[in-house]
Amino acid sequence: QQPVQSPQAVILREGEDAVINCSSSKALYSVHWYRQKHGEAPVFLMILLKGGEQKGHEKISASFNEKKQQSSLYLTASQLSYSGTYFCGTEIRDNYGQNFVFGPGTRLSVLP
Amino acid sequence: KAGVTQTPRYLIKTRGQQVTLSCSPISGHRSVSWYQQTPGQGLQFLFEYFSETQRNKGNFPGRFSGRQFSNSRSEMNVSTLELGDSALYLCASSLAGITDTQYFGPGTRLTVL
Helix, strand or coil: CEEEEEEEEEEEECCEEEEEEEECCCCCEEEEEEEEECCCCCCEEEEECCCEEECCCCCEEEEEECCCEEEEEEEECCCHHHCEEEEEEEEECCCCCCEEEEEEEEEEECCC | CCEEEEEEEEEECCCCCEEEEEEECCCCCCEEEEEEEEEEEEEEEEEEEEEEHHHHCCCCCCEEEEEEEEECCEEECCCCHHHHHHHEEEECCCCCCCCCCCECCCCEEEEEC
16 A cells, blocks of 8 residues: 655756656545655655645645545756655555555755 | 654664653644654554544554653654564654644664664
């Protein structure tokens, strides 16, 4: 039930755009996006809820297709500080109730 | 506002021992969630506590348990440690729970020998 993230890794030059995708085989109730830099804790980027509500940073955008159980994170005009591993976290319901399952991560490297 | 704090930051234990990790949430946050991060399995949700009650639980064996105190501080306990329990244990606090913005602590690095 772990969501699939694509691509696994991407290398960009400063100023270029990137899209990171997250898809699940389970019905999703919300999707969260986090960025983690090496040796640091994950940092919140965005939450997308069923029904279209979003909470997040102004410079980050994302979409959530509830029917396809997919979400995409859009990084535009990338900066060096965008480098890190991006995780999607998906809220699902299973035998244990409300569960939260992370994807394996997408490693993003932004070069000068 | 102080962030989420976790103690200890590093811990070395041997197989069969037990360990207790502590997490102090951001002031005013009533939800504390625990996660295990390993290179092989990635980030995995352990459980969430809200107002001293376990509200949600991931797919981990009963050796992993936790509790939350009236001041919202939380502890996680792992009994009968196995080599595979070596990981970074992260806690996150939020106002409303795992569907709300989560603020992560720096983590506790547990090594089981």
